[in-house]
Amino acid sequence: MTAHSVGIELVGVAKNFGGRAALAPLTLTVAPGEVVALVGPNGAGKSTTLRILAGVIHASAGAARVAGWDVAAEPLRARLHLGYLPQRLGVPLATVVGDLARLVAAARGLPADAGAQALADAGLGDRLDATLAQMSGGQRQRVLLALATLGPVQALILDEPSISLDTAGAEDVREAIRAARRRGAAVLFASHHLNDVAQLADRIAVMVDGRVVACGTVPELAHAAGVAWIERATEPLIERVYRALVRGAPLRVVREGAA
Amino acid sequence: MTRAALVRFEWAAARRGRIVPLFAAGFALAAVGVALAGLSAGGVVTVQGFARTSVSLLQLTLWTVPMLGLLLGAVQGAECQELEFLAALPAPRARLVFGRWAAWTLALTTALLVGFGAAGVVIGALAGAADVLRYLGLIGIATLLLAAGLALGLWIGVAARSRARAVGVAVAVWFVLVIGADLVAIALLAVLPAHDATWSLTALLVANPVDGARALGLGLFGADVVAGPTGAALRRLLGGQGALLLTASLVAWIVVPLRLAGRRFARQDL
Numbered sequence: 001m002t003a004h005s006v007g008i009e010l011v012g013v014a015k016n017f018g019g020r021a022a023l024a025p026l027t028l029t030v031a032p033g034e035v036v037a038l039v040g041p042n043g044a045g046k047s048t049t050l051r052i053l054a055g056v057i058h059a060s061a062g063a064a065r066v067a068g069w070d071v072a073a074e075p076l077r078a079r080l081h082l083g084y085l086p087q088r089l090g091v092p093l094a095t096v097v098g099d100l101a102r103l104v105a106a107a108r109g110l111p112a113d114a115g116a117q118a119l120a121d122a123g124l125g126d127r128l129d130a131t132l133a134q135m136s137g138g139q140r141q142r143v144l145l146a147l148a149t150l151g152p153v154q155a156l157i158l159d160e161p162s163i164s165l166d167t168a169g170a171e172d173v174r175e176a177i178r179a180a181r182r183r184g185a186a187v188l189f190a191s192h193h194l195n196d197v198a199q200l201a202d203r204i205a206v207m208v209d210g211r212v213v214a215c216g217t218v219p220e221l222a223h224a225a226g227v228a229w230i231e232r233a234t235e236p237l238i239e240r241v242y243r244a245l246v247r248g249a250p251l252r253v254v255r256e257g258a259a
Numbered sequence: 260m261t262r263a264a265l266v267r268f269e270w271a272a273a274r275r276g277r278i279v280p281l282f283a284a285g286f287a288l289a290a291v292g293v294a295l296a297g298l299s300a301g302g303v304v305t306v307q308g309f310a311r312t313s314v315s316l317l318q319l320t321l322w323t324v325p326m327l328g329l330l331l332g333a334v335q336g337a338e339c340q341e342l343e344f345l346a347a348l349p350a351p352r353a354r355l356v357f358g359r360w361a362a363w364t365l366a367l368t369t370a371l372l373v374g375f376g377a378a379g380v381v382i383g384a385l386a387g388a389a390d391v392l393r394y395l396g397l398i399g400i401a402t403l404l405l406a407a408g409l410a411l412g413l414w415i416g417v418a419a420r421s422r423a424r425a426v427g428v429a430v431a432v433w434f435v436l437v438i439g440a441d442l443v444a445i446a447l448l449a450v451l452p453a454h455d456a457t458w459s460l461t462a463l464l465v466a467n468p469v470d471g472a473r474a475l476g477l478g479l480f481g482a483d484v485v486a487g488p489t490g491a492a493l494r495r496l497l498g499g500q501g502a503l504l505l506t507a508s509l510v511a512w513i514v515v516p517l518r519l520a521g522r523r524f525a526r527q528d529l
Binding site for chain 2: 058091102106144
């Protein structure tokens with residue numbers, strides 16, 4: 001495999017916390033230019049999966065790769081191609097935005113003002129001297145999102161990116177995901193906002209108790225869940241599919257590429 | 260490149276807080292207070308010279324500087340667990356720890372220099388510049404002790420993972436280093452034959468950065484005979500080479516905990 005043929009790849013990745021299996025062996029790929037969403041109830045293993053890919057926690061078994069680089073064996077090369085937006089802030093609140101922008105640019109080998117330019121492009125050029133503590137939750141998220149996508153990022157990993165955002169902020173996140181897809185980046189994100197998921201994702205992986213119970217497009221998942229496609233539905237199809245899959249409706253797991 | 264960028268990033272955060280001016284003022288007040296207090300007992304308030312002030316300041320330094328370094332290091336180390344965004348950047352994780360240590364060492368050394376420096380100006384103006392080099396030596400020893408305390412505190416913080424636990428362990432370690440080690444030395448003196456005790460006490464001196472700094476500080480004034488049982492043992496065993504050994508041991512107390520903290524942080528789940 002070349003370094004660029006697969007954006008994100010998980011092969012038999014498992015994670016145990018103490019004696020508890022948080023993630024059963026999981027295999028999933030995200031192609032360049034593809035957007036895959038992880039959905040599922042709290043504790044399903046979505047964040048664990050993303051954090052293993054980001055190198056923040058270590059897999060107990062299996063291999064996780066970003067742009068072809070193994071995150072355990074070649075962590076720096078993998079992270080050079082990775083943009084990661086954690087669910088928690090992940091930076092001290094007292095951090096000044098401009099300092100953080102310079103650090104991210106330096107870490108990615110970019111000119112010192114590249115981070116400031118990215119923030120200006122995101123409409124945050126006037127907040128370089130502010131601390132994260134002085135910003136709203138939505139602004140912080142936009143800052144970190146702009147910096148996470150800085151440079152030639154080939155894989156973007158977002159953990160609940162729309163959490164705590166207002167409508168405009170959520171639209172910024174959606175646009176960042178679309179922009180990453182247009183650039184050919186592989187995008188894997190976890191979300192509880194099923195409408196976002198349905199709008200953005202090319203495929204959806206439904207996780208329950210550390211396992212992917214189904215993966216495919218919305219119609220494929222609807223088929224697997226036995227949910228009929230009704231044109232004038234009283235609730236969005238994705239909501240019904242999700243409820244059916246998570247509550248243990250009879251499943252036929254849709255394999256990748258299957259109709 | 261990333262190492263320098265991380266130090267700059269952490270330095271920017273460290274100097275922006277209130278800790279640096281607060282501790283600079285504290286160090287200055289302590290130094291001027293000690294310089295004034297020593298000679299005020301006879302009813303006349305005057306200023307002691309650098310030599311007497313330094314000897315008086317040494318004990319204060321040995322109690323407060325390790326506490327400061329250990330506590331701040333422990334808090335900073337525990338906070339490393341929360342740096343998920345930074346940990347996912349393409350930089351070795353150990354550098355995050357090194358950057359924190361370097362920035363806080365720089366910040367607190369600045370506070371130390373500003374505080375003791377301001378007091379030094381007052382002492383020099385009122386009592387003359389004699390023995391100023393010994394005063395500078397004391398600042399050097401305090402800086403080494405501070406850097407060692409921060410490194411040890413960072414290791415504790417990274418290993419403890421929670422701020423409360425890290426602070427608790429740091430206080431316990433401070434107690435062992437400042438008081439416990441001397442109790443062990445006294446016990447060794449009581450139970451071991453003289454030759455064995457000399458080796459054991461010298462080892463204890465090297466193994467405890469606070470005792471090492473104390474012996475080094477008293478050596479500055481030719482007063483290592485009063486450096487307690489461990490200092491006397493060192494003098495008997497090593498003679499003039501003792502200062503080099505003690506300085507090397509203090510440097511080791513910086514390098515080893517820092518490397519252990521970096522390695523631990525690189526391997527653990529955040």
